[in-house]
Structures are given as structure tokens and as C-alpha cells.
Amino acid sequence: MVEDFTVPADVTFVAASIADDVVSCDRDGNLDSGETGHLNVTLRNDSASVLSQTTATVTAIGPNAAKVTFPLGNTIAFASTNPTETATAGVQIALAAGMSGVQRSTCRSSTATRRCWCR
Numbered sequence: 001m002v003e004d005f006t007v008p009a010d011v012t013f014v015a016a017s018i019a020d021d022v023v024s025c026d027r028d029g030n031l032d033s034g035e036t037g038h039l040n041v042t043l044r045n046d047s048a049s050v051l052s053q054t055t056a057t058v059t060a061i062g063p064n065a066a067k068v069t070f071p072l073g074n075t076i077a078f079a080s081t082n083p084t085e086t087a088t089a090g091v092q093i094a095l096a097a098g099m100s101g102v103q104r105s106t107c108r109s110s111t112a113t114r115r116c117w118c119r
Contacts, residue, residue, distance in 0.1 A: 009051055014042040014086055022092060034097035036071060040090035045081035052080040058091060067096040 020027060022036040031037050039058060045051045056076045060068035071092045078087040 009049075009054075010045075010047040011051065011054060012044045012046045014044050016041045018093060023094075031093065031095050033095055033099040036092055036094040038090040039070075039093040040088055041076055042086050042088040043078060043081075044086045045083055048083055050080055050082055054078040054081070054087070064099075067099060069094045069096070 017040050018031050018037055019040070020029060020031050020035045020037040022038065024035050024037065025032060041056060041058070043054065043056070055078065058070065058074045058076065059065075071094050074091060076089045076091050078089045081087045
């Protein structure tokens with residue numbers, strides 16, 4: 001018998017937001033058709049040790065997935081965190097031109113799945 005006292009990393013999803021802050025027609029805070037912005041994700045270190053090299057991979061899923069892209073890649077790298085600290089980081093996100101009305105897009109990360117509204 002071998003005993004293992006290793007405590008695994010415990011990361012909790014806290015929040016996600018999208019800003020239309022790269023290429024925007026109106027800077028209204030909503031990612032509109034043809035715009036590029038940032039998808040920002042906040043995670044909390046719920047483990048008993050410092051976490052470093054934490055990453056999350058995001059993908060768009062669902063019926064509008066083909067209309068959502070990540071121009072600079074879909075991996076988010078987070079700063080090191082002490083126990084109970086949060087870290088926020090993001091990636092660029094773009095919405096295809098030609099969409100109309102309010103569309104629901106779902107983004108999945110390696111830590112959580114969240115819905116975001118785009119128009």
C-alpha cells in the first residue's frame with residue numbers, strides 16, 4: 001500500500017464577461033455582429049497552495065458556435081494565485097458579421113460552461 005498525501009488543485013469559476021473593446025461600431029458593452037472584444041474569466045484558488053501556470057481553454061458551442069471565433073487563440077493564461085485569491089484573464093473574441101437580433105452563444109471553458117448574449 002502506498003499513501004499519497006498530495007492535495008489536488010482546486011479552482012472555482014467566479015465570473016465571465018464580454019467587452020466590445022477591440023473593434024466596435026458603438027462601444028455599448030455588447031459584442032455586436034462584426035465586432036471583436038475580450039472574453040474575461042475570473043477564477044478563485046480554493047486550494048491550500050499557490051497555483052501557477054493555471055490555464056483555461058475556451059470554445060464556443062451550440063447553434064451559433066461557427067459565428068464565434070478567438071482571433072489570437074482560445075487559451076487563457078492566469079497569473080499565479082495564493083489560496084483564496086482570484087485572478088482574471090482573457091482572450092479576444094469575435095462575432096461574425098451578418099448576424100441580426102439578439103443571439104445566444106455559449107462559451108465553454110475547461111473550468112465551466114456559461115452562456116453569453118451577443119447581438
